[in-house]
Amino acid sequence: MSGPAFGDVPWLSRNKAGCRSSRAKGRVCCGVTPALPRIRKYRVMTTQRHMTQLATLPLVAYSAMTLGPSIFQLVINVMLPQLYAKELGLAFAKLGIALLAIRIIDSVLDQVAGILSDWTRHRLGSRKIWIALGMALMLGACFKLFIxxxxxxxxxFVAWRVVYDIGWTLFHVSYTAxxxxxxxxxxxxxxxxxxxGIATNLGVVLKSVAPIVLFWAGLTQSSAFTMESFTYLYWIALPVISLITLVTVLKTPPGPEVSRKSTDLKGLFRSVRCNPPFWIYITSFLVTALGQGITGLLFTFYDSYLQLGPFYPYLMTGFGVITVLSIPLWIRISNRVGKHRAYAASAFIAAxxxxxxxLIDPVQNSQVQVAMYGGVVLLLVSFSTSCAFVAPAAILADxxxxxxxxxxxxxAGSYFAFYSLVTKIAMAVGNGFGFLLLGAFGYEVGAGAVNDASATFGLMFTVLLLPGGLMIAGGLIILRFPLTARRHAILQRRIARLQAAL
Structure with missing residues (x-):
């Protein structure tokens, strides 16, 4: 009745070649503790349903924290650079280079944020201080970028975008950890x-509805996303975000205190090096993040090629609503088939x-028809990509x-910081590369711009075909992820035994 707890996955029951002798002697190897005794099958089959779940009220309080940043995150990362090109005359090529430079600067910040988040001690919770500081920096940078x-x-643009990214990094790393x-x-x-994810997408819905309401109220001349509409949105959202941040920081439960050893960079690198599930995970999300960075240019596709600028807030409102409604379904799918399989399926559907x-021809069809066809496709994309608000963070926690x-x-802080670093660089490279590709194909978005067939194909290739291929590749990689619910249950039992032995 006994056997290896992870017999079908060798690296879960023994170290890699070169480490077996140390482990056999009971010594720590490469910063790794010796293997724990094997667990009998009748103990392995214990499920996690008997583990205590987080109560609904603190769960809602925790989730509410992300509502505020989500209102502006998509705007800053996706729409604002394109609006700086369209309304303020900055060149695509300069913006592409700038975004790459920003990510190089930002690459140093993630690990610093992770170390600070793991190291800090405060009576409110080690993560909350950095979340509040990050929120303050984001709000200050948004003011300068929108006005x-x-x-x-x-x-x-680069200076204030860097300030915003510092704030976002401090917030996001601590929040996810x-x-x-x-x-x-x-x-x-x-x-x-x-x-x-639901709270995040409620913020996206609020961001999308705002230009429509402002237009109906007569405060703006169009329902399209513009610098003017985002300025109004900032002043409306500022007191709401501030209040939510204050209440959540004071009322939500803190996470457990962690060992100060987690601030050791050398130990972190050893931990990462000896973590095969992490390398499968990070490779998959590196590839998909490249594609996601490029799809940020869909705003230009809708606004310039499909000529749906005034319709875009309506479409994005529908996008956000479908995403919110789809997340509970993806939670169920993830728990039924496994988080990594659910994410792979969502990547294939999105691609x-x-x-x-x-198939949409803006020349042969009326603007209303184009909006209807584009809306159907966008809703399919929103259903599939909503899994990204369920699986990635949950998988990384495992x-x-x-x-x-x-x-x-x-x-946790250092790992989420490392993940944030890799994905942000990948998305920036993807986004910057997309801008450079559009410039290379000669695609223009200024007033009165005319694009030939070659430039139009360049846009379609850049925002549709290329990211679709990257999403499929990322989905195929994550299918190799080994930590299922059963194996994770074994890990939790071993961690509990390890902690009990300390």
Missing amino acids: PPADVDIFY WGAELSTNYEDRSRIAGYS LSLQAFW VVDYATWRTGVAR
Whole structure:
């Protein structure tokens, strides 16, 4: 009746070649603790349903924190650079280079944020201080970016975008690490990530509805996303975000305190090096993040090629609503088939849905028809991509558990910082590369711009075909991820035994 707890996955029951002798002698190897005794089958089959789930009220309070940043995150990362090109005259090529430079600067910040988040001690919780500071920096940077001076140049954009990214990094790294620590339950982690995703997309819906309401109220001349509409949105959202941040920081439960050893960079690198699930995970999300960065240019596709600028807020409102409604379904799918399989399926569906845009002809169809066809395709994309608000954070939390078992040190902040670093660089490279490709194909978006067939094909290739291929590749990679619900249950039992032995 006995056998290896992870017999079908060798690296879960023994170290890699070169480490076996140390492990056989009971010594720590490469910063990794010796393997724990094998677990009998009748003990392995214990599920996680008996583990305590996070109560609904603190879960809602935690999720509410992400509502504010989500209102502006898509605007800053996706729409604002394109509006700086369209309304303020900055060149696509300069913006592409600027975005790459910003990510190089930002690459240093993620690990610093992770270390600070793991190291800090405060009576309110080690994560909350950095979340509040990050929120303050984001709000200050949004003010400067949405209300630029008349003589704005690329250096102004870069400077305040860097300030915004510092704030976002401090907030996001601490927030996601905090979420990973709120529950050790495999299924509950999908629920926590899902609730957070719902709050995020409610912010997206509010952002999308705002230009429509402002237009109906006569405050703006169009329902399209413009610098003017985002300025109004900022002043409306500022007191709401401030109040939510204050209440959530004061009223939500803090995560558990972690070992100060987690601030050791050398130990972190050893932990990452000896973590095969992490490398499968990060490779998959690196590839998909490249595609996601390029799809940020869909705003230009809708506004310039399909000529749906005034319709775009309506479409994005529908996008956000469908995403919110789809997240509970993806939570159930993730818990039924496994988080990594659900994410792979969503990547495949998203990649195929994007290609349906090739069938839409803005010349042969009226603007209303184009809006209807484009809306159907966008809703398919929103359904599939909503899994991204459930699976990634929940999967990474399981990866952190594997690292905790191997090293005996909890490094949630540092791991989420490393993940944030890789994905932000990948998305920036994808987004910057997309801008450069559009410039290389000669695509123009200024007033009165005329694009030939070659430039139009360049736009379609850049925002549809290329990211679709990257999404499929990322989905195929994540299918190799080994930590299922059963294996994660074994990890939790081993971690508990390891902690009991300390």
